[in-house]
Amino acid sequence: MTEHITTVAGVAVDTRHWIGGERVASVRTFTDVSPIDGSTLGEIARGGATEAEAAVAAARTAFPGWAATPRTERARLLRAIADGVDKRLEDLAIVETHDNGALLRSHRRGVMPRVAHNFRFFADWLLRLEHEDFTTRGHTNHVSWDAAGPSVLITPWNAPLMLATWKIAPALAAGNTVVLKPAEWTPLTASLIADIAAEAGLPAGVLNVVQGYGAEAGSALVSHPDVRRISFTGSVPTARRIAGAAAANLVPASFELGGKSPLLVFADADLDLAVDLAVEQYDNAGQVCLAASRVLVEAPVAEEFTRRLVEQTARLRQGDPREEATDIGPNIHPRQLEKIDGFVRRALAAGARALVGGTPHEKLGGLYYRPTLLTGVAQDSEIVQEEVFGPVLTLQTFTDEEEAVHLANDTRFGLAATVATGDRERAARVTARLVAGTVWVNCFFVRDLQAPFGGSRQSGVGREGGTWSFDFYCDIKNTVSAPKGWKGHG
Structure with missing residues (x-):
């Protein structure tokens, strides 16, 4: 067990994948290095096609049960994950600072509290997500958001956990299961969030984490035929490759890409x-x-x-x-x-x-x-x-x-x-x-999760935030009911 644990400034982090509610090792590893001083933080399990297949299979197996879980229960579990983030906020801040070199004071005061907020916000939004019924020639239209299926989320290294949970939280709230592929330069807090989610009671297979390189693990995930949504934050060239893989399976994809603002x-x-x-x-x-x-x-x-x-x-x-x-x-x-x-x-x-x-x-x-x-x-x-x-x-x-x-x-x-x-x-x-x-x-970086977020031109495709996130992670259904044909008094 200890051979798969690395310790970062006193915080223990498992270096294996999280698949189907279990830790899974790989034959190969890659070295995670701190940008602060070049020190080795750990040897991380290096996933590929085998681990991608296992993670998607776990997400596919868990999907029917999670999608059928009542909204109130999904929201409760998201809030429990947020509580777990709060309890481990200092650990997360320390590990993230060592892993990506951003300021510890920022992680403590802003970034990690935002991670917890991501889960609480989408838990709350889920419970009030609705569209007012409307009529067409006496027929009633009812709009609903149905869970789409296993979702692959590929996240960058500049704000690893905040940007990962910005995707994880709405995907889980929508009733989707998730396979997260964190950036290979900053994999550690993704492992910790898997622990926190499991401790909060999230069922096995609902959240999976596969570590590794984009050309290996990432490519296998985005091209998998059982994946129903892909969300990616990163570079334009990588987005083009992912878009090609998504197009082959007609999978909706959301891209938040570069900027030159x-x-x-x-x-x-x-x-x-x-x-x-x-x-x-x-x-x-x-x-x-x-x-x-x-x-x-x-x-x-x-x-x-x-x-x-x-x-x-x-x-x-x-x-x-x-x-x-x-x-x-x-x-x-x-x-x-x-x-x-x-x-x-x-x-x-x-x-x-x-x-x-x-x-x-x-x-x-x-x-x-x-x-x-x-x-x-x-x-x-x-x-x-x-x-x-x-x-x-x-x-x-x-x-x-x-x-x-x-x-x-x-x-x-x-x-x-x-x-x-x-x-x-x-x-x-x-x-x-x-x-x-x-x-x-006259301001900068004022962000509200209920606002639409995304880019134009080559800065991205799609919008997420508030209802826009559910629009992406769900299959939106309109049910039309006739005023006649009912039997009994129900």
Whole structure:
């Protein structure tokens, strides 16, 4: 038993898969490494076609019973999982910080409480999910949400447990069974949530966790003919491959993909607020899909805005994410650091200028990249058009609303946008023209689970949140009843 347990800062984590209510080992393993210092966190079971088949079979077997479970009981179990998250919040925060390098203070105060909220929210929403009956020529129409079947959920490494449970909770609430494939760079809290769900009383096979690489475990899962829903958060190229596999079996798929979101700062904006919004984009070392990495500033205030942004960025404290005073931790993996540095080096070679940063952190070494602000970039340049997914912002200027909207929309993405302005009418005009799934005005990252979430263009397909999640994870049925033909008094 102990050979399959790794200990992370005193927290024991099982490194095996969770399939059909049991721990399952694999012949092969992969090494999980902490981005903080390069230390080995554990040897993780490396699943493939065999484990994928077993997990889907377990989900298929458990599905009829779970789908038939009354809504009130499903909701009770979701709340019990949330209670379990609350009890192990510190363990989850510590393990997640070691596994993905994000700030421990953020995991404690925001991320892990949000994990518990994901389960409670969808438990509550399930109990009030309904559509008012309506009549057609005297016939009654009744809309219902029927569980669809086994669902495959593939999640990223930048916010592993929060984004996993954002999918798990509505899928389970809908009556579906789940196979989760966490990112191979951050598998540990997915194992812990399986333990928490089992302790809460979730029946065997309702939630399964298969660890491994996308080309092995992930590919086998998304191409399985018994899967009825696929939800994926990650890159555009991977989404294309998953879409092909889903199309072969006509399986509905939801994709939340990359972003290259703009922050539009108008001359009438509160500049202190606008600078704060820009600095927020360095959160999680820039590894946030929603980050407004393209800062667009109206020319009359560009010089003053830039001066304040440079000063405030230079004050950010970079270092060990376990320390309370740290503002920015490491990036996730050597490959990601090389990617970030490559983007910046090519931009500088093409004529960009680094007002702050522009290199890996010389003193910290490892996977720490200095928060970077680039100016002198062309709209059609790689650094403006492609997602870096690191602590790198570009700054451009505009002369009027028309140019601002043009620059904001001039990428292949459309995930989010942020607007800073003191004019309500301008805010209404501009937001109406922005191509984005979410637009924030004079704020950033305010998220409510009842709101639709997703991207436009190559930032994604579909919307989730509130009833939109149930619309995706369910087969929606309309039952039409005639006013005649009934016998008796029932």
